[in-house]
Amino acid sequence: MGEFKVHRVRFFNYVPSGIRCVAYNNQSNRLAVSRTDGTVEIYNLSANYFQEKFFPGHESRATEALCWAKGQRLFSGGLNGEIIEYDLQALNIKYAMDAFGGPIWSMAVSPCGSQLLVGCEDGSVKLFQITPDKIQFERNFDRQKSRILSLSWHPSGTHIAAGSIDYISVFDVKSGSAVHKMLVDRQYMGVSKRKCIIWGVAFLSDGTVISVDSAGKVQFWDSATGTLVKNHLIANADVQSIAVSDQEDSFVVGTAEGTVFHFQLVSVTSNSSEKQWVRTKPFQHHTHDVRAVAHSPTALISGGTDTHLVIRPLMEKVEVKNYDAALRKITFPHRRLISCSKKRHLLLFQFAHHLELWRLGSTVATGKNGDTLPLSKDADHLLHLKTKGPENIICSCISPCGSWIAYSTTSRFFLYRLNYEHDNISLQRVSKMPAFLRSALQILFSEDSTKLFVASNQGSLHIIRLLEGSFKHLHTFQPQSGTVESMCLLAISPDGNWLAASGTSAGVHVYNIKHLKLHCTVPAYNFPVTALAIAPNTNNLVIAHSDQQPLPNDKTLLYNPLPPTNESDVIRRRTAHAFKISKIYKPLLFMDLLDERTLVAVERPLDDIIAQLPPPIKKKKFGT
C-alpha cells in the first residue's frame, strides 16, 4: 500500500481520573461508572462494553455513591451533599438536591426500586421516596455517632445494614430505629488500629450481613443475633468494596492492594447440601486501590485509582464463546480528545480543564521501513489554554486551517481565533456566542474551515458560518419529532457537501449542507456507532459499530469486511484489496493522515499513566 512517514506522538500527557463508583443495572445491562473528577460514564455491556454516554465532571462534585433506581434512573451522591439525578436521554443533570446531612458517603436503592437511602457525614441515614419526576424526603433513621460509609437493603426491604466507623448498625425500616449494633474488631495483625472503617456492607436474604473494612477483613454477621459468624482476613490493607450477585451465591471484594477476591458459596463436600462461603479466586488486574466492584450475572467488574475498568467474565456463566468471554481492561474514554490541523501540522489536546496546542516537528531525511528519521525541527508546545470555572471540557476542535479553536463546557461555548505571525501566536476570543451552543457534545469544522458544526445535547445540529473574527448562525437541523436523542458523532465530507451525524442508538443521518436538508437516514443497527468517516473522492460513508462487525449499507461500497476496529486503536485505511494492520504502536488515541504520505499517531503508553499515579501499596510479588 505504500510508505508513510509517521509522526509518533507520545507527549499527550493525558491521565484518566480514577474510578470511584460503579453501579450495574441488570435490566438494561448497563454499567454506570463515576470518576474522581465527577465524570459519570455509561457503558453498554451488551454492545461490547461501549461507553455510549457520559456526563462531564465538575470540580465541586466528587461522587461518592452511585445507584440505579426503577425505570433505569441514575442517582449519585457526593461530598457536596447533593443528590443528583441524571437525564440519560438529554445527557444532562436533571436536578440536584441537597440532602442536608453534610457530605454523602453512601447510597442504596430499595429492592423494589422506589426508595432511596443516603448515608451522610453527620451520621444520619435519610430515606427518600422516588417520585416519577423527582425525589421527596421521607424521614431520618436514628442518628449514628459518625459518618455512614456503606448501606445495604435486606432483599425483603424490611431492614437495612449501615456500615459506620467501628460498628455496623441494623435498622428496621418501618420504625427507623437501630435493631442491632455489631462492633467490629479494630485489631489488625495483632496491632490495634485507631479506627476500623466499614467500607462496605451487603445484606443477604438469609439475614447474613457481610462487611468489609479497613483492617483487611471480610466478616459474616448474623443480623438476627448481632453476632460474628465468620471472619476472613484477606489483605494487609483496606478492603474497600463489595458486590453480591443477584443469586447470592457469589460475591466479589476489592482491596487497596489492587487484588480482587471472588467468594463463592460452595458445598462443603461434593455431595452434601451444606454450603459455605469459600474464597475461590484472587485476581490481580489492578496496581492500586480497587475502590469499586460490581457483580453482573456473567462478570466481575472492578475499578479504582489506577483508572482501569476491568471486566472479568466468569467463564462458567458465559455460554457463547465470543468477545464477551475475554477479560476487558478499559482505560481510555471512547471519544475523541485530540483534533488536528492538517495544514499547519498542529495537534490540539483536550484535558479536563485545559487545552494544549502543539506543533509537530519535521524532517528532511528519508529512510526505509522501521527507521527513525533525524528531526530537523522538534515538536513545539505553542499554547496552554485554561478554562474558567469548575466545569470539565466536554469537547474541543481545531479547524483544519489551524485558525480556529472551539470548545464547550456544560454552561458555555468558546470560540477562539488564532493569528500566526512568524513564530508568534495571538489568541482572540470570539465573544457573544449564542447560548444554545452550550453543552455541545461534538464540534467539527468543515475541511475549508469556513463552517462550524455543533451537535448539542438537545438533539439539534447547528451550522455556523465563520468569518474573519466573527460568526453567523446559518441553520439548525432540529431533531426529528418525538426524539430527543443527542448526537455524539459527526463527519463531514472533504468536499463540504455532506454531513453525517449519529446518536447513540438511532441510525446515522446524512444531511445535504448545500441545500440544508436531511438527505437520508441509515437504518439503526443493534449496536451503537463508534466511528464515522466520509471517504474523499467517492463520498462513501464508513461506519464502525461497537460489535466490531462489518455493516454494509446503501452508501458504502466495501470490498472487504472491516477488521476489528475501534475509533482510536487501529490504523484504518481502506484500499481496493484489504485492510492493513500494524501492531507496533502503544495504545493509540488518535490517528490521521496529514497528507497522502504522512500519518500522525498519538500514543499513550499505559506505563506512562501508571508512572503518574501515586505509588501503590508495596506488595511482595512472586519471584521478586
Place this chain on the structure above:
Amino acid sequence: MAALEEEFTLSTVPLGAGPNGLLGVEQSDKTDQFLVTHGGRTVILYKVSDQKPLGSWSVKQGQIITCPAVCNFQTGEFIVVHDNKVLRIWNTEDVNLDKVFKATLSAEIYRIHSIQGTEPLVLFKEGAVRGLEALLAEPQQKIETVLSDDEVIKWTKVFMVFRHPVLIFITEKHGNHFAYIQTFSSRTLSKYTLFHGQEEKSVIQNFTASVDRKFISLMSLSSDGCVYETSIPIHPRDPDENQRVVRSLLLKTVVAGNARSGVALTVLDQDHVAVLGPPLPASKECLSIWNTKFQTLQTSRELPQGTSGQLWYFGENLFMLHGKFLTVIPYKCEVSSLAGALGKLKHSQDPGTHTVPHFVNWETSRGYGFGSQNSEQSKRILRRRKIEVNVPPPAFEQLLSTIKKDSEKDIEVELCKFLAVKRTPDFHTIVGDIVLELLGRHTTEPSFYPRNSLMQLIQTHVLSYSLCPGLMEAALEKTDVQMLQLCLQQFPDIPESITCACLKLFLSISDDSLQETEINMESVSDCSDPVQEKMDEQTEILQNGFNADEQNCDSCDRKLNQKPQDAAEETTSCPVVPKRAALLNAILHSAYSEMFLLPHLKDIPAQHVTLFLQYLYFLYLKCSENATMTLPGLHPPTLNQICICSELNKIEVSFRELQKLNQEKNNRELYSIEVLELF
C-alpha cells in the same frame, strides 16, 4: 510429635516407699498384662487397660523376693527368685507359690531376663550367664565367677540382634564402670571400660540402652544432669582385649545437677528418651520426653508427690511410682519420617479403605524378616527390638518357592491364592518382600519380568516406594509407563530423582509407543473430547476492545467469517496427546519437594521442558475457565485444586514478566518521525 496422655494409677494398695517398694514391672505373654513385683513378698499380674489385678502371688513369711518376676514367653509360665538363689516357676492357675516348682541354685542371681523369641536368661551376681533350660536341667551346676572382687553389677539389659539374644551388663568397681557384652550366637563375652572423658567428677546414676544392628547405644544419666551416649560394638574385633569406649554428650542438663534420688532414664525409640527427675534444683520431679535428634523437650509431666527413680517402658505405657502408687502414663509418638517432616504425608480421606499404614519402618520389613503376628502389643517395640519369627502363612512359603523357579503364569496363580487369604497386620511387609523376591529374580534373569503379578501387587494399595525399592527402576528400564503411572498414583514416598526420571520418560516416549500402551485415562477424561476443545474460548486481554496480543498482524487474506479467536485456539488445545497428558497428570499429582526436585529437572532436554511448560499453561487455562476449578477429570473440586490453580497463576505471572522484558526494548522517546511501510 510425642505426647503424654492422662495418667492413671494401677495399684490401689500403697507400696513401700523407696527402691524397695517396687522391684520391677515386666511384660507377660498377653497383651496389656504386666507382672508387677513388689519389694518384699508379692507378685501381681495386672491388666493395664482395665486397671485391675488378674492374680496375686506371695512368698512365705521370712522369704523375700530378690529379683523381679518375669514371664517365660516360650511356655507362658512366670519365674521369680526369692532369697537370691531359689527359683520359683508357676502359671496363672497356681494359687500358692509354696507349692509350685522350685529349684535352688548354687550361686546368687542378679536378674532373670525374658524377652520374646528366646528362652529366659539368668544373670548371676558374679557375672555368669545361663539359659534357663540348662540351669533347670542341672540346678546345682557350678557357676563360674566372671567379675573381680568388689565389682558389682549396676544395670543390665537384653536385646535380640539377628534372632539371637545379646546381654549387656554394667559393673562398677571403685568408681569405674565396665560394660560386658555377652553374645549367645558366638558365645563370647567382651569387656569394655567406660571412659568418662572430661566429666571425671560426675557419678553415673542411671543407664538405658538401645540396639542398632551392630552397636549397642548405651545412654547414661550422670549426676551433672546430662545424658551421655556410648556406642559399644556387639561383635568386637578382638574379644579378649579389654577395650575402652568413650562417651559423648547427648543431652545437656535434662535434670537438675544435684538431684539425689528419683532420677531415671529410659529410651523410647531411636529419637526419644524419657527422663525422670527434677528439671531444676528446686522444682518438683517431672517426667520429660526429649527428642535426642533435635535436642528438644517434647513434653513433660509434673509428679508432685515424688517418684522413686524407677522407670519402665513397655509398648505404649510408661510405668513409674508416683508417691506411693504405681502410675501408668500412656505415651504416643508419631513415627517420624522424612515425608512427615517435609509435609508429604498423604492423609487418606476415607479411613475405611486403607487400614494399613503407608509408612513402615524400613527395618521391619527387611533384614529382620517378617514382623510378629502379635503386633498389637507394641508396634514400636517390635520395630526396634523384636526379632522373633512367627510362622508365616503357608500360602506365602508356597508363593516364595514358586517365585524362585516357576513360570510367570504359575506365579500369578499362586499370587491370586495368596491374596485371597485374609490380610494380616503385617500384610504390607509381606507384599513388599514378594515384590523384592520377584525383582531379585528379574535382576538375575533379565527375561523374567512378571508384569501382571507386579501390577496386581501394586494394586493391593499397601506398597510404598520404600517397601519395594527397585520396582520403579525396573519399570523405567522396561519403559513400562503403565506401571509407572500406577506407582506414581499409589506410592506416597517416591524420591524426586525417580519422579524426574519418570517425567523425562513420559516426555520423551514416542506417540506411537504410547498408542500401544494401556493407560488409565481417568485424569484426562474431559479433554479428550475434540468437540469440547473447539469450544475453548480465548482468554486474551482486550484493551479498549482491541486485542493487543494478536499475532497475525499482516494476514492480508483473512477469511470472511474467520474470527480472531481462531488464533487463540492454538494455545487452548492440549499440546500433548491425551495418553501423555494422563501420564503427566500422574506426575503432577505425586508428592514432591521443590528443593529435591530442582537438581534433577536440569537433566531434561530443552524441547521437553518447553512441551511440559506448554502443557502446564494449558492446564492453567483449563483451570481458569472451569467454574468449579476442577482439573480436567472426574474428581470433584477440592480446595487443593484451587491451590494448584494459584500455583499456575504464579507461572502465568512469570510468563507475563518475560513478555514485559521483551517489550522493554521499545524506545521511550516522546516524539519521533518513523517510516512505516504497509504492504
